[in-house]
Amino acid sequence: MASVVIVGTQWGDEGKGKIVDLLTRSADYVVRFQGGNNAGHTLVVNKQQYIFHIIPSGILYEDKKCMIGNGVIIDPAILLEEIASLAEKGLPVTPERLMISENAHLIMEYHRRLDQAQEASLSKEKKIGTTGRGIGPCYVDKVGRTGIKIGDLLDEGSLREKLAASLDEKNFLLKQKYREEPVSFEVVLANMLAYAEKLAPFVGNVSVELDKARKRGENILFEGAQGTQLDIDHGTYPFVTSSNTVAGNACNGSGFGPTHIDSVIGILKAYTTRVGEGPFPTELHDQTGEALQRKGGEFGATTGRKRRCGWLDGVVATDAVRLNGLTGLAITKLDVLSGQSKIKMATSYQLGDRSLNAMPSNIRDAARVKPVYEELAGWQSEINEVTAYEDLPVEAKDYVKRIEDFTGVEAVIVSVGPDRDETLLLKDPFDR
Numbered sequence: 001m002a003s004v005v006i007v008g009t010q011w012g013d014e015g016k017g018k019i020v021d022l023l024t025r026s027a028d029y030v031v032r033f034q035g036g037n038n039a040g041h042t043l044v045v046n047k048q049q050y051i052f053h054i055i056p057s058g059i060l061y062e063d064k065k066c067m068i069g070n071g072v073i074i075d076p077a078i079l080l081e082e083i084a085s086l087a088e089k090g091l092p093v094t095p096e097r098l099m100i101s102e103n104a105h106l107i108m109e110y111h112r113r114l115d116q117a118q119e120a121s122l123s124k125e126k127k128i129g130t131t132g133r134g135i136g137p138c139y140v141d142k143v144g145r146t147g148i149k150i151g152d153l154l155d156e157g158s159l160r161e162k163l164a165a166s167l168d169e170k171n172f173l174l175k176q177k178y179r180e181e182p183v184s185f186e187v188v189l190a191n192m193l194a195y196a197e198k199l200a201p202f203v204g205n206v207s208v209e210l211d212k213a214r215k216r217g218e219n220i221l222f223e224g225a226q227g228t229q230l231d232i233d234h235g236t237y238p239f240v241t242s243s244n245t246v247a248g249n250a251c252n253g254s255g256f257g258p259t260h261i262d263s264v265i266g267i268l269k270a271y272t273t274r275v276g277e278g279p280f281p282t283e284l285h286d287q288t289g290e291a292l293q294r295k296g297g298e299f300g301a302t303t304g305r306k307r308r309c310g311w312l313d314g315v316v317a318t319d320a321v322r323l324n325g326l327t328g329l330a331i332t333k334l335d336v337l338s339g340q341s342k343i344k345m346a347t348s349y350q351l352g353d354r355s356l357n358a359m360p361s362n363i364r365d366a367a368r369v370k371p372v373y374e375e376l377a378g379w380q381s382e383i384n385e386v387t388a389y390e391d392l393p394v395e396a397k398d399y400v401k402r403i404e405d406f407t408g409v410e411a412v413i414v415s416v417g418p419d420r421d422e423t424l425l426l427k428d429p430f431d432r
């Protein structure tokens with residue numbers, strides 16, 4: 001048995017969905033521990049397309065149990081839509097297969113409205129480029145101790161009380177600060193009570209369930225959302241999401257003890273992308289950037305926005321190794337680099353006359369650093385059909401080797417195309 005955490009090493013969208021899907025085959029439990037429906041990934045299985053925002057994609061496997069930990073924030077309408085859409089495709093989601101932590105907080109209509117109103121009110125330079133899903137305002141309430149937990153749905157008295165207190169402030173902001181329509185207490189309450197009835201059977205103690213699973217010797221996969229540079233503490237603040245995306249939060253966000261984690265796999269896209277605003281040192285504003293965007297199909301899964309693209313950033317990668325304690329790398333989308341005559345990787349940053357080996361915490365500095373590149377030879381042949389690592393072009397293997405040497409972490413998975421089969425599994429993290 002083993003407990004494995006998967007995290008994004010960059011700014012999200014590293015192709016976690018496919019790797020999670022692959023490793024889920026060896027897992028008994030799949031757990032989400034942070035974020036909300038700002039995340040999203042699409043899987044195509046037997047020609048049927050599934051889009052996941054909240055429920056772990058492990059739900060596609062009948063013998064897996066999916067857990068939504070306390071660190072996740074839940075928009076109940078979206079969660080119920082996701083459950084209904086799976087049922088329509090012949091995959092009924094039952095309480096035996098899905099448990100939601102009673103401590104997970106709810107994204108309310110006013111969180112979404114405030115997220116969008118706040119973003120709209122910011123100047124171009126200050127906009128975060130959020131997904132508009134209410135993520136920031138919901139986590140603000142959680143930390144401010146005025147949030148509403150999913151467990152509160154089961155207690156109408158408590159729900160009424162908390163909602164009234166919260167709406168008092170939120171409607172003040174919506175009306176007075178943003179000149180928007182207020183939110184109706186009666187409408188929100190009625191919606192929440194309707195959701196409560198449907199969600200109640202799924203609510204439970206995820207921490208206790210995971211502890212029992214661990215003691216039975218089951219394999220547990222913790223599925224991170226977003227990426228390390230979007231972490232609220234360690235990322236390019238304030239251009240970040242509002243949760244801790246690093247591996248340590250797999251424990252906080254699910255109620256699982258840190259001494260029980262066996263390995264942490266970082267998903268590293270072979271180049272870099274970012275959606276939304278904020279510093280991106282290796283961003284390319286030229287034809288190479290456009291080529292990566294096109295060939296990589298780089299559009300946000302949640303918002304459909306075009307992703308900004310650039311070369312691999314070794315500084316970002318080493319930040320991720322340190323912050324997550326990575327034990328293995330899953331290198332994704334290597335095929336997108338096929339056809340490039342030269343491939344570049346940033347190995348440090350220059351800031352004035354200083355050389356930096358970590359992302360500076362000062363956001364102005366982060367926006368000013370100049371990447372120092374190392375150049376590697378590219379390869380011309382397409383690699384999607386390669387099924388054994390040895391058969392990759394020598395330049396592609398050299399690139400992987402250089403990433404391993406630079407980060408000091410071995411590659412355990414190399415992905416050479418979007419399909420399930422286009423994956424080279426070099427070492428299964430669940431094999432101990």
Ligand code: IMP
Nearest residue numbers: 012038039129130131135240241275276
């Ligand atoms: P929020 O999480 O909606 O508050 O957005 C904050 C920042 O995180 C914005 O730059 C978003 O584009 C980015 N973000 C949030 N979720 C994801 C994701 O799943 N992938 C990539 N970027 C994300």
